[in-house]
Amino acid sequence: MTTPPAPQHERLDPGAAGIASERRRLTNLAYRLLGSLADAEDVVQETYARWYAMSAERRAAVDSPGGWLTKVAGRVCLDLLGSARARRERYVGEWLPEPLPDRAELFGGPAGGSAADAADPAERVTLDESVHMAFLVVLESMTPAERVAFVLHDVFRYPFGEVAEIVGRSPAACRQLASSARRRVRTARPPATAERHAGLVREFRRAWAARDIAALVGLLDPGATSTPDSGGLAPAVLRPVVGGERIARAFTDLIALEPRLELLERTVNGQLGVVVRVGGATVTVLAFEVADEKITQIWAVRNPEKLRAWAAA
Secondary structure, eight states: OOSOOOOHHHHHSOHHHHTGGGHHHHHHHHHHHHSOHHHHHHHHHHHHHHHHHSOHHHHHTOSOHHHHHHHHHHHHHHHHHHHHHHHHHHSSSOOOOOOOBOHHHHHTSOTTOSHHHHTSGGGGSOOSGGGSHHHHHHHHTSOHHHHHHHIIIIITOOOHHHHHHHHTSOHHHHHHHHHHHHHHHHHSOOOOOHHHHHHHHHHHHHHHHTTOHHHHHHHEEEEEEEEEEOTTSSSOOSSOEESHHHHHHHHHHHHHHOTTOEEEEEEETTEEEEEEEETTEEEEEEEEEEETTEEEEEEEEOOGGGOGGGTTO
């Protein structure tokens, strides 16, 4: 695969120098495929467990440990995606991908700057366009095979011959899967520039803090949608709120009901978002989609199980 074969002495017992260095790439892959940091870390642990379950001789016979690990992680993700649909049917309310913080921002240093940070799976996920919340939501609309083929080929640049080994289909079939997934991505609205996105989110936070309904309505697209995800574990409406004015009134009502709300600008999945805290605890993480000079989507994650990475936010 794309990982070059390790020297023979490393392949006999790769250890930290051989395969532990693959952890970041595997976590990046699994998070994009599953939309869950916790599930991604479980996949990586399972992948390493399968590696070390082999004898030293079998490990030494693997020409590319990185390629082997990727193949196993991809297959584990594919199995999980197949079962996830049944789990989502039992999920209380709307399901959203787990929001990802910018670890460098939270800990005040460069990625990987300390041993404690490096132990955090969030620290190992590279922030780029393929982790933006809008992109992950589009991925959720794909079949498991489409998602795996598309992410492996278009995001991680694996050739279709190698993707086929993971998906269990022919290279031609994987090419068709990725093409279908690509069409879904292209039908989404073109995103705003990073500067315009950040500007509108900042204006939204200020207007929300001031309970300025008129200003909020002006920032929101008339057909905007606000989608909550509480998992039934936090107070929240269970269905999306549609319409700029309805969303503006719903958000200002929250401030009226809980005046202790603290609204912070934070990086959410590589873009500016808003973190809501009460008494120092993060209770909501908001991600936004901006198009045509308006906010078109707000994703509000309130499920506390999806906010564990934000404990230090």
